[in-house]
Amino acid sequence: MSIEILPLAEADIPGAVDCLQRAFSDDPYFRWAFDDPSKFNVERNAASLSAHFKFGLSCGYPIYIAKVSRATGDYKPNPDREIKLAPGSVVGICWWSLPEQPPIRQTWSVWANSWLLSFRQLMYNIRFAGRGGLNVRRYWIWKERQQEAQDYLWVDPRGYYFCNMLGVSSQVRGMGVGKRLMDVVMQRADEEGIPCYLESSKGFPNVAIYEKMGFELNREIRCVDGEDICKLYCMIRKPKTKS
Ligand SMILES: CC(C)(COP(=O)(O)OP(=O)(O)OC[C@H]1O[C@@H](n2cnc3c(N)ncnc32)[C@H](O)[C@@H]1OP(=O)(O)O)[C@@H](O)C(=O)NCCC(=O)NCCS
Numbered sequence: 001m002s003i004e005i006l007p008l009a010e011a012d013i014p015g016a017v018d019c020l021q022r023a024f025s026d027d028p029y030f031r032w033a034f035d036d037p038s039k040f041n042v043e044r045n046a047a048s049l050s051a052h053f054k055f056g057l058s059c060g061y062p063i064y065i066a067k068v069s070r071a072t073g074d075y076k077p078n079p080d081r082e083i084k085l086a087p088g089s090v091v092g093i094c095w096w097s098l099p100e101q102p103p104i105r106q107t108w109s110v111w112a113n114s115w116l117l118s119f120r121q122l123m124y125n126i127r128f129a130g131r132g133g134l135n136v137r138r139y140w141i142w143k144e145r146q147q148e149a150q151d152y153l154w155v156d157p158r159g160y161y162f163c164n165m166l167g168v169s170s171q172v173r174g175m176g177v178g179k180r181l182m183d184v185v186m187q188r189a190d191e192e193g194i195p196c197y198l199e200s201s202k203g204f205p206n207v208a209i210y211e212k213m214g215f216e217l218n219r220e221i222r223c224v225d226g227e228d229i230c231k232l233y234c235m236i237r238k239p240k241t242k243s
Contacts, residue, residue, distance in 0.1 A: 001068055001084075001085060002069055003066050003067065003068055003069070003091060003092075003172065003175075003177055003180075004066070004067050004069045005064055005066055005180050005184060006064065006065055006067055007062075007063065007064055008053065008063040008064065008065050008093070010054070010057060012065055012090055013050050013053045013054065014046075014050070015067075015088075015089065016049075016053060016065055016090050016093045017046045017049045017050050017053070018046075018090070019065075019090045019091060019092065019093055019169055020049060020093050020165065020167045021042065021045065021046065021049070022170070023093075023167030023168060023169060023170070027201060027202060028201040028202055028230055028231070029142070029201035029223075029230050029232065030201075032135075032138060032201075032223065032228060033134060033138050033142065034133045034134060034135065035138065035228065036133060036135075037133075039132075039133035040132065040133035041128055041130075041132035041133055043128065043132075044128040044130070044131065045132050047120075047124045047127075047128070048121065048124060048131075048132070051117055051121060051124070052117065054117075055113050055114070055116070055117040058109065058113045058116075059109055059110050059113050061095060061097060061098060062095075062096045062185050062188075063093070063094070063095045063096070064093070064094050064181050064184050064185075065090050065092060065093050065094075065181075066091050066092030066093070066172075066177045066180065066181055067088065067089070067090055067091070068085045068086065068087050068088065068091060069087055069088075085169075085171065089169075091168065091169040091171070091172045091177065092167065092168040092169065092172070092177045092178065092181050093165060093166070093167055093181075094163065094165065094166045094178075094182060094184075094185070095163070095164055096161050096162060096163050096164070096185045097161070097162040097164055098159075098161065099158060099159025099160050099161055099162075099194050101157060101158060101159050102157065135225075138223065138225050138230075141223050141224070141225055142223045142230070145221045145222065145223050145232075146199065146221065146232075148221075149199070149219055149221045149232075152219065153197070153218055153219055153234060153236065156195050158192075158193065158194045159194065160194070160196060160197040160236075161185055161186075161188075161189045161194060161195070161196045161197070162196075162197045162198070163182065163196060163197070163198040164198070164199075166178060166181065166182065166198070168181070178209065179212075179213060182213055186213065186214070186237065189237075189239055190239050190240045190241045191241065192239070193239045193241065194239055195236055195237060195239055196237040196239075197234070197236050197237075198210065198235050199221065199232045199233065199234050199235075200232065200233050200235070201231065201232045201233075203233055206233070207233055207235070210235050210237075211235075213237065214237045214238075214240065215235035215236060215237040216235060216236055216237070216238075217233055217234070217235050218234050218235060218236050219234040220232065220233055220234070221233075221234060
């Protein structure tokens, strides 16, 4: 088995959604925002993720997947694990937002696709009778805290490549797939001399994993809703080649 890193294609969206849902099933932010498991609707969640991927593709964001292929790959094989995954399976996904330099002007394409995304979400709200278990109050708490953190940390006038989604299937973790997914855009960022940014709600082991990729922990976000607190770790990676 080998694993290829490819740009996301529309046909891969269902596989990418499935991979992401599994990768994030024990994610602290996910559990905080979908706080009542009895209300979680996996199909509504899949519809929302799928709509976001379509939005990302239409806007030209760098979105890459790791896909099982028969071709020779350069991933690190793990002789201790026998892995049987069908060719074509999506085993990793990585989505970046592009850096924006002030004054930030939304392009026509992003504006139009944002409206289309909102419309699709509205239709899903009707079809699935709600947000599928998302605690909307908590979602907005997170959005506000995230904005505060980014306003404080994003001081570089060149902007930041923002990795807002990374997930690797549990069967292939620790084999270099996450790093290969990240490397595509981190190398581009290095060539352009632009920093990278991410937020992770899983401190262990993710902070150590991202430190190995060159990120540094810069700030912690605390999303507080009554007794329930969700922490997110904000990390920045300085460009390697240019300053
Ligand atoms: C975080 C995640 C994407 C990492 O992907 P991965 O494919 O397992 O990571 P890699 O194998 O590419 O490892 C990258 C580096 O971290 C190291 N690493 C991997 N797992 C580690 C662990 N548990 N503890 C410490 N270091 C670890 C690797 O050795 C490698 O370092 P090296 O390049 O010096 O050898 C993956 O664990 C995952 O999907 N987790 C669940 C979802 C999630 O938390 N996503 C991130 C949200 S921000």
